[in-house]
Amino acid sequence: MNDYANEHKLRDNLSPPKGTTLQDWVAKNTAPLWACQAALELCLANGWRPETATEWAVYAYFLIRKKKGEYRLQVFSELIHPGLDRMCALGWIVAALEATGKVPAPPERKGK
Structure with a gap:
């Protein structure tokens, strides 16, 4: 997970979490966002797909988090995981986007 997070620039610190850190994160529900995002992306890469409302909400949250400052749906459409x-x-x-106070940008019109 650490290697994936570093390769995809999800975190700045290159050193892996020490010892029982992962167990502590789970037990205390204190995992950092980079670890949650890396875990989600690794799950998607291994065939997991969101099914429940909570799973879809988490997927959408991390997708918009990955593209900070982006509000065009066309951009997000291209980022949706295959399958x-x-x-x-x-x-x-x-x-x-609406829950975070952002309004999706309307599609760009061709020819303008």
Whole structure:
């Protein structure tokens, strides 16, 4: 997880968590966001897919977190993990943007 997080620039500290840190994070529900995002992306890469409302909300949250400052749905549409229902994912992305106080940008019109 640490290697993945470093390769994908999810964290600045290159050294892996020490000893029983992962167990402590789980027991105390204190995992840092980089670890949660890395775990989610690794799960997706290994075939896991969101099914429940909570899972979709988490997926959408981390997708918009990964593209800080981006509000165009076309950009998010291109980032949706292959094999996921694109329309369902976009619905959750819109909800996540609205929940964070961001309004999805309308699609750009061609020719303008």
